[in-house]
Amino acid sequence: MKTTTVGAVHDRIVIAxxxxxxLMGRLIRxxxxxxxxxxxxxTLGDSVVLPWAGGDLVFTTDSYVVTxxxxxxxxIGRLAVCGTxxxxxxxxxxxxxxxxxxxxxxGLPLAVLDRVLASIAAxxxxxxxxxxxxxxxxxxxRTTGDGASPTASPGLFINTAxxxxxxxxxxxxxxxxxxxxxxxxxxxxAAHGLAVMSVRSGLEFDSSLRSDVAPxxxxxxAILDTGADVKFLRDATRGGxxxxxxxxxxxxxxxxxxxxxxxxxxxxxxxxxxxxxxxxLTVANEGCCVAVVGGGDxxxxxxxxxxxxxxxxxxxxxxxxxxxxxxxELVTRAGGRRVVQRPYxxxxxxxx
Amino acid sequence: MKDRIAPLVEELHHCCREVxxxxxxxxxxxxxxxxxxxxxxxxxxxxxxxxxxGPGCPVCVTAQRHIDAxxxxxxxxxxxxxxxxxxxxVPGRRGSLERVRAAGADVRVVNSVLTALELARQxxxxxxxxxxxxxxxxxxxxxxxxxxxxxxxxxxxxxxxxHKLVVPAMKALLAAGDVPLDGFLAPGHVSVIxxxxxxxxxxxxxxxxxxxxxxxxxxxxxxxxxxxxxVADGRAAVENVYxxxxxxxxxxxxxxLLQRVFIAADTPWRELGVIPESGLELAPAYRRFDALVxxxxxxxxxxxxPLCRCGEVITGRVEPxxxxxxxxxxxxxxxxGPCMVSSEGTCAAWYKYGRGAPGDHVRQSAPxxxxxx
Numbered sequence: 001m002k003t004t005t006v007g008a009v010h011d012r013i014v015i016a017x018x019x020x021x022x023l024m025g026r027l028i029r030x031x032x033x034x035x036x037x038x039x040x041x042x043t044l045g046d047s048v049v050l051p052w053a054g055g056d057l058v059f060t061t062d063s064y065v066v067t068x069x070x071x072x073x074x075x076i077g078r079l080a081v082c083g084t085x086x087x088x089x090x091x092x093x094x095x096x097x098x099x100x101x102x103x104x105x106x107g108l109p110l111a112v113l114d115r116v117l118a119s120i121a122a123x124x125x126x127x128x129x130x131x132x133x134x135x136x137x138x139x140x141x142r143t144t145g146d147g148a149s150p151t152a153s154p155g156l157f158i159n160t161a162x163x164x165x166x167x168x169x170x171x172x173x174x175x176x177x178x179x180x181x182x183x184x185x186x187x188x189x190a191a192h193g194l195a196v197m198s199v200r201s202g203l204e205f206d207s208s209l210r211s212d213v214a215p216x217x218x219x220x221x222a223i224l225d226t227g228a229d230v231k232f233l234r235d236a237t238r239g240g241x242x243x244x245x246x247x248x249x250x251x252x253x254x255x256x257x258x259x260x261x262x263x264x265x266x267x268x269x270x271x272x273x274x275x276x277x278x279x280x281l282t283v284a285n286e287g288c289c290v291a292v293v294g295g296g297d298x299x300x301x302x303x304x305x306x307x308x309x310x311x312x313x314x315x316x317x318x319x320x321x322x323x324x325x326x327x328x329e330l331v332t333r334a335g336g337r338r339v340v341q342r343p344y345x346x347x348x349x350x351x352x
Numbered sequence: 353m354k355d356r357i358a359p360l361v362e363e364l365h366h367c368c369r370e371v372x373x374x375x376x377x378x379x380x381x382x383x384x385x386x387x388x389x390x391x392x393x394x395x396x397x398x399x400x401x402x403x404x405x406g407p408g409c410p411v412c413v414t415a416q417r418h419i420d421a422x423x424x425x426x427x428x429x430x431x432x433x434x435x436x437x438x439x440x441x442v443p444g445r446r447g448s449l450e451r452v453r454a455a456g457a458d459v460r461v462v463n464s465v466l467t468a469l470e471l472a473r474q475x476x477x478x479x480x481x482x483x484x485x486x487x488x489x490x491x492x493x494x495x496x497x498x499x500x501x502x503x504x505x506x507x508x509x510x511x512x513x514x515h516k517l518v519v520p521a522m523k524a525l526l527a528a529g530d531v532p533l534d535g536f537l538a539p540g541h542v543s544v545i546x547x548x549x550x551x552x553x554x555x556x557x558x559x560x561x562x563x564x565x566x567x568x569x570x571x572x573x574x575x576x577x578x579x580x581x582x583v584a585d586g587r588a589a590v591e592n593v594y595x596x597x598x599x600x601x602x603x604x605x606x607x608x609l610l611q612r613v614f615i616a617a618d619t620p621w622r623e624l625g626v627i628p629e630s631g632l633e634l635a636p637a638y639r640r641f642d643a644l645v646x647x648x649x650x651x652x653x654x655x656x657x658p659l660c661r662c663g664e665v666i667t668g669r670v671e672p673x674x675x676x677x678x679x680x681x682x683x684x685x686x687x688x689g690p691c692m693v694s695s696e697g698t699c700a701a702w703y704k705y706g707r708g709a710p711g712d713h714v715r716q717s718a719p720x721x722x723x724x725x
Binding site: 261330331332334337338339341344 | 389
């Protein structure tokens with residue numbers, strides 16, 4: 001007996017793609033499974049059974065709603081893999097498996113979905129993780145305020161959860177931070193947020209302004225493999241480096257002094273931040289991690305980072321001190337000093 | 353950079369010592385306020401040199417009645433209100449544009465008036481209102497957009513014109529006479545349009561020094577040195593250290609656009625009241641683009657929050673920490689006044705870059721107002 005095809009060939013997501021019927025089956029079989037193929041996913045079970053030999057597990061989840069879906073240097077798929085992989089890696093875990101929840105908006109071109117899935121697959125390979133379970137939903141096209149006209153372009157939202165194995169012997173925690181420790185960043189800052197914002201605001205900068213979105217587990221493994229005294233790691237995503245430094249200051253009760261001239265920042269990013277009226281320290285990164293390490297080990301760790309392609313501009317940017325009250329202070333390029341605050345929400349480009 | 357900065361800082365200290373008394377200068381522009389903080393320049397200043405922030409942040413000086421009018425426009429059926437991002441959170445009497453957006457109004461953040469014009473093209477059946485705020489920097493673009501809309505016969509594009517002029521506000525400040533000022537660090541961006549000669553009334557009529565400077569640390573320090581030297585010599589002249597960018601005459605094309613599309617009008621400023629000929633309204637030939645006229649909206653009265661001292665902040669009468677609400681009832685998370693909302697606002701700059709620094713000029717701020725010698 002011949003199976004009848006459902007409807008016409010679709011080039012965009014329709015509500016029926018989420019209906020649990022044949023159209024959804026085809027979406028999963030033809031678009032989602034092939035790029036991500038692995039035996040766990042192929043069973044299409046309600047859950048996945050993972051063998052486990054013991055030890056501590058690290059588990060995290062994150063949702064991704066970035067617009068535009070594709071931006072210079074990456075896309076929402078690469079972001080969804082890297083964000084969760086990096087959240088595991090900075091805890092001292094080896095990321096192993098991810099789940100993938102897709103929420104597709106009616107009208108989304110299948111070509112866009114295919115590109116995002118290909119990007120997810122490529123990034124997962126790069127990060128050496130497998131996507132072992134997933135879910136797909138379709139939502140109705142969102143409309144603007146008057147309820148009449150649809151929003152500019154249909155969206156795609158992703159949730160990924162990730163499981164990693166905690167590396168043995170790793171002790172990371174803000175309680176270990178003491179005065180004299182060094183502060184490092186693993187790469188040039190602010191590229192991701194500025195790349196996304198400049199697309200959103202229609203500003204064209206030099207094409208070298210690209211998101212830094214990348215899986216950091218390899219670089220972090222290289223740092224931890226040195227056996228150096230690494231005390232704390234965090235990827236400087238929303239809130240930027242300033243947000244991470246504020247967290248360190250709040251939790252440790254210690255002051256941090258950073259030297260603006262030592263903070264790696266591309267010329268293009270500096271100009272873009274200047275134009276948008278943003279402080280690069282507060283702009284989001286997706287492939288840059290802040291590390292607190294024992295002062296004596298800092299230079300060794302920087303050397304190791306610089307041998308890794310994602311860490312070739314790693315730098316010591318400052319140190320932890322016990323000056324009171326606890327503050328994050330920046331020594332500016334001009335030789336002045338100022339306080340660095342945690343950004344307070346959405347950073348809005350200025351008027352003029 | 354330090355190599356170029358250190359000698360300038362030393363020269364500034366030397367000049368200030370020479371003057372001997374306290375010197376008070378106003379940086380007119382919000383971009384200067386933020387840049388002075390961000391580059392840590394304030395921490396390098398001599399003890400007898402005080403910088404006060406002026407009325408040069410476009411968000412901060414927009415009258416509450418205009419925010420209220422924008423909110424009323426945004427809630428008209430079918431209207432798309434296009435605004436620069438930093439106007440979103442400014443509180444009016446009925447909340448903010450951000451709040452009405454959350455409640456369903458179609459408020460779009462644009463970085464250029466041309467995007468608003470494009471929205472009008474895409475949504476030809478819906479009125480698109482552009483919230484035209486800013487000084488002479490943004491006003492020419494609004495003028496160009498109005499002309500473009502006229503040429504292409506766009507009938508659904510409107511402007512809520514709140515543009516303001518820098519020099520009349522400086523004159524009003526000096527005429528009020530209660531803030532002692534030795535001179536002004538004049539804004540680079542605005543001066544590109546209006547030219548350095550536009551400040552001549554300040555030197556000629558009020559005898560205050562004016563120096564036009566850019567926004568890099570070196571530029572700002574050069575500007576301050578030039579100002580203090582004038583004070584030392586007892587001179588009052590317009591100087592320009594932003595040469596190559598700012599000319600004497602300004603940008604003739606931009607000025608012609610302003611002249612064609614707008615007329616100078618008596619305009620309300622946040623907390624400052626109506627200043628004669630300090631704003632731009634659409635010239636009679638272009639009045640059909642005026643959103644207030646088209647929708648028949650009459651801006652109401654201003655009713656500022658009783659705790660808010662933004663008006664005194666933007667005229668240099670008080671520094672933010674002297675406001676009882678600063679960093680307490682009024683923070684960037686829940687701003688009471690516009691100076692805390694705008695990224696260029698004086699209060700936001702103090703909150704972000706100065707708050708809590710040890711031995712800093714923030715907590716130990718002395719009242720402003722020592723008489724000018």
